[in-house]
Amino acid sequence: xxxxxxxxxxxxxxxxxxxxxxxxxxxxxxxxxxxxxxxxxxxxxxxxxxxxxxxxxxxxxxxxxxxxxxxxxxxxxxxxxxxxxxxxxxxxxxxxxxxxxxxxxxxxxxxxxxxxxxxxxxxxxxxxxxxxxxxxxxxxxxxxxxxxxxxxxxxxxxxxxxxxxxxxxxxxxxxxxxxxxxxxxxxxxxxxxxxxxxxxxxxxxxxxxxxxxxxxxxxxxxxxxxxxxxxxxxxxxxxxxxxxxxxxxxxxxxxxxxxxxxxxxxxxxxxxxxxxx
Amino acid sequence: xxxxxxxxxxxxxxxxxxxxxxxxxxxxxxxxxxxxxxxxxxxxxxxxxxxxxxxxxxxxxxxxxxxxxxxxxxxxxxxxxxxxxxxxxxxxxxxxxxxxxxxxxxxxxxxxxxxxxxxxxxxxxxxxxxxxxxxxxxxxxxxxxxxxxxxxxxxxxxxxxxxxxxxxxxxxxxxxxxxxxxxxxxxxxxxxxxxxxxxxxxxxxxxxxxxxxxxxx
Numbered sequence: 001x002x003x004x005x006x007x008x009x010x011x012x013x014x015x016x017x018x019x020x021x022x023x024x025x026x027x028x029x030x031x032x033x034x035x036x037x038x039x040x041x042x043x044x045x046x047x048x049x050x051x052x053x054x055x056x057x058x059x060x061x062x063x064x065x066x067x068x069x070x071x072x073x074x075x076x077x078x079x080x081x082x083x084x085x086x087x088x089x090x091x092x093x094x095x096x097x098x099x100x101x102x103x104x105x106x107x108x109x110x111x112x113x114x115x116x117x118x119x120x121x122x123x124x125x126x127x128x129x130x131x132x133x134x135x136x137x138x139x140x141x142x143x144x145x146x147x148x149x150x151x152x153x154x155x156x157x158x159x160x161x162x163x164x165x166x167x168x169x170x171x172x173x174x175x176x177x178x179x180x181x182x183x184x185x186x187x188x189x190x191x192x193x194x195x196x197x198x199x200x201x202x203x204x205x206x207x208x209x210x211x212x213x214x215x216x217x218x219x220x221x222x223x224x225x226x227x228x229x230x231x232x233x234x235x236x237x238x239x240x241x242x243x244x245x246x247x248x249x250x251x252x253x254x255x256x257x258x259x260x261x262x263x264x265x266x267x268x269x270x271x272x273x274x275x276x277x
Numbered sequence: 278x279x280x281x282x283x284x285x286x287x288x289x290x291x292x293x294x295x296x297x298x299x300x301x302x303x304x305x306x307x308x309x310x311x312x313x314x315x316x317x318x319x320x321x322x323x324x325x326x327x328x329x330x331x332x333x334x335x336x337x338x339x340x341x342x343x344x345x346x347x348x349x350x351x352x353x354x355x356x357x358x359x360x361x362x363x364x365x366x367x368x369x370x371x372x373x374x375x376x377x378x379x380x381x382x383x384x385x386x387x388x389x390x391x392x393x394x395x396x397x398x399x400x401x402x403x404x405x406x407x408x409x410x411x412x413x414x415x416x417x418x419x420x421x422x423x424x425x426x427x428x429x430x431x432x433x434x435x436x437x438x439x440x441x442x443x444x445x446x447x448x449x450x451x452x453x454x455x456x457x458x459x460x461x462x463x464x465x466x467x468x469x470x471x472x473x474x475x476x477x478x479x480x481x482x483x484x485x486x487x488x489x490x491x492x493x494x
Contacts, residue, residue: 004287005379013364104362107329108420111350272345275288275329 006113007129014097015130024089024136029062029141032082036061037149040161049161054154055146056178057161062086062142063182064166065234068224068244077249079221080234087190087217087233090134094194095210098123099201106275116270124263127198131191135183138253171240182235188255189232193217195262202269226250229258278340279305279427279459281351285335286325288483295321296332296483303461308454310474311463318483319463320359323430326461327356339428353427357434363415365406369416370399373423383424391423392416394449396442399444410437418446422453429453431462435469447473 040053066080101109101123110119147153157178162170193213200209220230224237224246231237232251239245286299296318303309311319324330325337328350337344339351363372370392377383389399395415408416414437422427429450435443448471450460464470470477479487 002379002381009375009379022307030412105364107324107358108362108376111327111329111354111356112376114380115349181278272331274324276324 002113002115002124003118003122006109006119007125009109009189010097010101010122010126011129013101014126015093015133018097020094021089022134024085025134025137026141028082028086029138029145031059032062033142033145033149037151038143039165040151041149043161043164048164051152051158051161051163052149053146053158054156054260055143055151056155056157058146058149058151059139059142060157060162060178060182060235061165062138063186063233064236065231066221066236068237069222077222079091079218083234084217084221085159086138087193087230090131090190091194091197091210091213091217092255093134094127094130094198095201095213096104096206098126098198099206102185102202102275110275116273116275117267120266121269123198124195124266127194128191131187131194135187135190138148166236166241173240177240181238181240181248183250185238185251185255186233186235189229189251192255192258192262193229199266199269227254229254241244278457279303280340281326281428281459282338283322283326283398284338286322286326286332286337287334288321288330294483299483299485301460301478301485305459306454306457307475308450308460308462308473310470310479311461312465312467312470312477313320313480317480318328319480320432321483322480323356323358323432323461323463324337325360327351327354327430329358335356351428352448354430355421355426356421356430356432357417357421358432361413361420363405363413363416363420366404368402368404369397369408369419370401372405372416373420376420377423382423387424388419391419394422394445395419396445398480411439411442414438415442418449420456422449425453425456425458427458429458429460430445431460433463433465435464435466443469474492 036058040057043049044052062082065083069077110116113119143153156175159170193216197209197213200212217230218226220228224231226246231246235241237245239247281303283299283301286296287294288296299322311322313319321330325332328344342348344351365370370388373388373392374385377388395418397412397415397419405413405451418431418434421431423439434446438446438468462473476488476490478485
């Protein structure tokens with residue numbers, strides 16, 4: 001019960017109070033979907049596709065990331081700005097609050113809560129719920145954008161439209177597989193990244209931790225490999241879409257293993273920590 | 278009846294000894310005063326008693342229960358240590374209610390009563406950031422005494438308080454002592470410390486150098 005109360009306190013002070021930071025979501029969604037909506041409308045007008053897209057298509061557009069980058073002297077690497085802004089926005093939302101709360105109010109709140117570990121667990125749940133609300137925000141904003149552009153409010157993606165954009169492989173991916181690689185896996189990896197960032201903010205500083213998170217995302221955009229978690233947040237890089245891509249199961253294993261490490265390391269770190277200003 | 282026992286307490290931080298081989302016993306129904314120069318270890322000793330700081334050696338036990346072994350924090354304790362930290366965007370009452378809800382054994386009436394005892398108005402709509410220094414200090418004391426915990430630890434409680442407020446706080450502490458609470462205070466005002474304390478413990482360079490019993494207030 002006390003953990004739940006501390007969690008609720010964290011939600012009020014760490015997330016709801018900074019609700020304005022969620023505005024990064026509509027900013028990115030509007031930027032990304034404007035061009036997509038026009039493209040879909042042109043294809044529809046030309047009779048190439050059956051409909052002008054669905055809310056799911058808009059979501060996939062926002063969450064696509066970038067294709068697998070292969071170094072070549074002729075091609076320039078460009079960070080996918082919208083994808084980067086979305087994930088860094090989430091990292092920024094969760095970067096500073098835990099450390100600030102510990103340093104400023106820990107001496108009062110932790111004894112009131114009765115346990116250092118209870119405090120840490122509440123923080124982990126706070127992180128998880130903030131990521132969840134962030135993804136809900138992305139989904140709702142995509143749905144609104146879809147409605148504004150006259151698309152159908154449906155969770156089914158349009159095979160014909162996505163085939164035009166991303167190739168024939170879209171024909172062979174089922175609805176459930178798309179949900180796995182575009183919703184569940186990115187969510188799991190985002191939770192992992194924010195939880196690791198939170199732990200590192202205590203082991204180092206929030207600034208270093210946030211910078212390291214940005215660095216991991218940039219490296220992930222450049223290199224497509226199983227041990228860089230950022231690739232799993234880009235469904236275009238899934239092995240379901242591109243045979244050279246990352247396997248979703250690897251992503252889930254990394255997410256689960258990583259979260260277990262965070263739980264264990266955080267518990268070990270906080271159980272003997274002096275609560276000093 | 279509460280007994281707090283510190284056995285062979287030592288604490289080192291970054292190879293600097295902060296506390297060295299401290300042995301003390303505290304009983305309920307008494308006010309214990311800690312005195313010593315700035316940086317002698319009074320606050321660190323108070324943090325150790327509250328469970329905020331884990332000693333490098335030795336044990337703190339409360340009624341036989343050892344901190345960090347049987348319990349993590351004392352089960353019934355209120356503390357004001359250094360500058361009280363509250364949320365600036367909420368009123369004093371709201372701040373205390375949020376903390377009280379975490380502890381679950383303190384209702385809103387107890388919060389209001391604690392504020393009134395230190396001459397703060399629970400109905401005051403001013404947020405904490407608009408409080409004067411004295412009001413912030415009083416809120417810290419109210420936080421420490423709300424719900425009347427068995428052990429009350431106050432670090433420099435009369436800092437920034439006017440004369441009338443000091444008298445009121447003294448009355449509250451004496452009243453709590455009469456009702457069998459254990460109170461530990463640190464204070465630079467020698468007169469006030471001697472007036473309030475049943476026993477004064479002098480600390481120097483992290484060790485106890487002297488313990489003297491005083492007259493009852």
